[in-house]
Structures are given as C-alpha cells and as structure tokens.
Amino acid sequence: MTVQNPPxxxxxxxxxxxxxxxxxxxxxxDVTFDLHAxxxxxxxxxxxxxxxxxxxxxxxxxxxxxxxxxxxxYRGTSVQSMSAEELRRVRGEEIAIIFQNALASLxxxxxxxxxxxxxxRAHRGMDQHAARExxxxxxxxxxxxxxxxxxxxxxxxxxxxxxxxxxxxxxALNPSVIIADEPTSSLDPAVRMETLDKLEDLRNAGAGxxxxxxxxxxxxxxxxxxxxxxxxxxxxxxxxxxxxxQPRHPYTFGLLQxxxxxxxxxxxxxxxxxxxxxxxxxxxxxxxPRCSKAISxxxxxxxxxxxxxxxxxxxxRVACYNPMSVDRQEAQT
Ligand SMILES: Nc1ncnc2c1ncn2[C@@H]1O[C@H](COP(=O)(O)OP(=O)(O)OP(=O)(O)O)[C@@H](O)[C@H]1O
Ligand code: SF4
Ligand SMILES: [Mg+2]
Numbered sequence: 001m002t003v004q005n006p007p008x009x010x011x012x013x014x015x016x017x018x019x020x021x022x023x024x025x026x027x028x029x030d031v032t033f034d035l036h037a038x039x040x041x042x043x044x045x046x047x048x049x050x051x052x053x054x055x056x057x058x059x060x061x062x063x064x065x066x067x068x069x070x071x072x073x074y075r076g077t078s079v080q081s082m083s084a085e086e087l088r089r090v091r092g093e094e095i096a097i098i099f100q101n102a103l104a105s106l107x108x109x110x111x112x113x114x115x116x117x118x119x120x121r122a123h124r125g126m127d128q129h130a131a132r133e134x135x136x137x138x139x140x141x142x143x144x145x146x147x148x149x150x151x152x153x154x155x156x157x158x159x160x161x162x163x164x165x166x167x168x169x170x171x172a173l174n175p176s177v178i179i180a181d182e183p184t185s186s187l188d189p190a191v192r193m194e195t196l197d198k199l200e201d202l203r204n205a206g207a208g209x210x211x212x213x214x215x216x217x218x219x220x221x222x223x224x225x226x227x228x229x230x231x232x233x234x235x236x237x238x239x240x241x242x243x244x245x246q247p248r249h250p251y252t253f254g255l256l257q258x259x260x261x262x263x264x265x266x267x268x269x270x271x272x273x274x275x276x277x278x279x280x281x282x283x284x285x286x287x288x289p290r291c292s293k294a295i296s297x298x299x300x301x302x303x304x305x306x307x308x309x310x311x312x313x314x315x316x317r318v319a320c321y322n323p324m325s326v327d328r329q330e331a332q333t
Pocket of ligand 3: 051052053100181
C-alpha cells in the first residue's frame, strides 16, 4: 500500500524507565517508529515487552514514577512540549485509546449514555439533548440496542459489550490516531471478529491504527506493518507479508513457529525460555539466552541496532548479528 508523508505519529528513540523500590526498570529502550494515516501498525511481543508503556508514553499517561526520553510527535508537534490542556484535547479529539481492560477503564458510577454524552459536551460544546442524541448515534454503530445500553452502568455489561462501548467512546470524536491495546484478548470469536472489522473500517476511513497485541492471528488479519518488540526494544520491522514469510530475527521466527494458528500441522515448535528480567538486563542482545543462532559476536558486543534486512524489502529492518536466512514460504498472511 502507499503510505503518505509526513506521518501522523512519529516516535524517535523513546526510552521509558520506571523508578521502583528495587531500582530503575528500563521498560522501553530506544523505540522508533512512524504511524501513517490509513494504516495499521502492529506492535507485537510477549507480555512485559513494553507495549503498553509505549502507548501510555504517547498519550502522556505514564505514572509519575516513570521517566521518558526521546521524541514523540503528533502531526509534527512534540507531545512532550504540549501544555496539560492541549494534551487533554489531543487525547480526546485526535488520539484515542482502546484500553487493554475495557471494563476497568469506564467510570463505574456513571451510566454509559452519560459517559458518552459528557465526551460531546466537553469536546464539542453540545447541549444536553444534542449530546445525548450523539451518544446514541455512536452507540448504534457498535451495538444493536443503544437505548438500553445508554441506561446501563459498566458493571451491567458483558466484557464484549464493554469493549464495544469503549470503541464507541474512542471513536466518538473521529480521532486521526487510534491506539488499540489488546482490543480482542478477552473476547469470544464473534465479537473479536466484529472488533477487528470495526478497526479495519476506521483504517479504511483514513485513521492510523496502532494495534498492540501478542496475537499473530490478529496481526495477520489486520496489520499493514509490524514492529516486533522484545524486552523493551524493537527487534524487527517490516510489512506484514514480509514479516510472516521472511522473518529475520530469531525471536520473530520463533514466535511464528510456536503459534498453533500460524504454524502448519507438525511444524509447531514451542519457543524455549522466558523473557529476561529487565531489572538486571545487560548491554548484550537481550535475546541471547534463548537464541539458537547466537555467535561469539553476540556474547562480546553490545546489542545490535536495527539495520536493513537481507531481503532488500524497503523498511524491512532487523536487529541481529546472525539473522535467519530461511523463508517461511508456507506461511499464510
Ligand atoms: N507502573 C509501573 N511501575 C513499575 N513497573 C511497571 C509499571 N508498569 C509497567 N511496568 C513494568 O514495565 C514492563 C513493561 O510493561 P508493559 O505493561 O509495558 O508490557 P506489555 O508489553 O504491555 O505487557 P502485556 O502484554 O502483559 O500487557 C514490565 O516489566 C512491567 O512490569
Ligand atoms: S544478535 Fe545474536 S543472540 Fe541476538 S538474536 Fe541475533 S543471533 Fe541471536
Ligand atoms: Mg500491555
């Protein structure tokens, strides 16, 4: 697909650390990517890779004990230099997030209709009647019975309903960027499919979608480009077809081979080991203890940075001293 310049979102050298009682935890290290209008970029990786931390950093939502470095720009303007008021406006109107746990991110004491109407009152200056109508209209795009849902409180919703309400809330103001953090992890297959369809519609309508997930099935279904995260860093980026067929980082390759929904029958190979303890991570490649491709260079040098992959595919980059050379021709995307 053709991407346009400049990007909606440009993240450069993002580093985020949490100050904890046990010391500093480097959760995200030197993460760089662009998100363009009309594309889905998937940020993929195992639990604790730093995906949610990246999302929170973009939105200025990291807790006080987090320190960040690097540059995050929305339409060319530094998010870090925005005033609190400007950031609140951008967060509501320009960049929206669908949280990992939809139910917990709704206000428990307010009926759904009132929560949504409040969005229109606060950001669009609508009166009570117009805000209520707008709330019902946006609920109707995700649920068949908006009047009933508008009267309900969050605890009265199923997980799937809450997820749809969250999508309505996130898209109420037609944001340019939607960050979807594990939007389908707790959903049954039918609602999962609907949620992915909805995100696809938003992408087709011109939004840039940052899709955070550990599920390569979701990536295959929706993503245009992929950034694979491991232990706080991006270890491979590329278009979705290349990542599935010609993964070059041993971690990406291992992830794909270990997924029952992706690997072909009989070729399923579970990935050994666990991600490293971030608190004691050294300068060497963080994947070293799990890597079957490690060479002596990996043990003596600092971790490699992202470099052009041997595939020659534009924007296919990998951070590895001894990348894979086998293609996964059988893979489906
Ligand atoms: N508020 C916090 N204080 C201290 N450490 C934190 C905090 N939030 C996250 N972390 C740590 O930062 C690391 C990255 O966490 P993050 O939530 O970004 O991972 P993730 O990739 O989103 O994982 P998951 O797939 O499980 O949601 C983890 O080791 C986590 O324990
Ligand atoms: S740099 Fe070395 S240890 Fe790290 S993934 Fe590549 S081959 Fe493995
Ligand atoms: Mg997360």
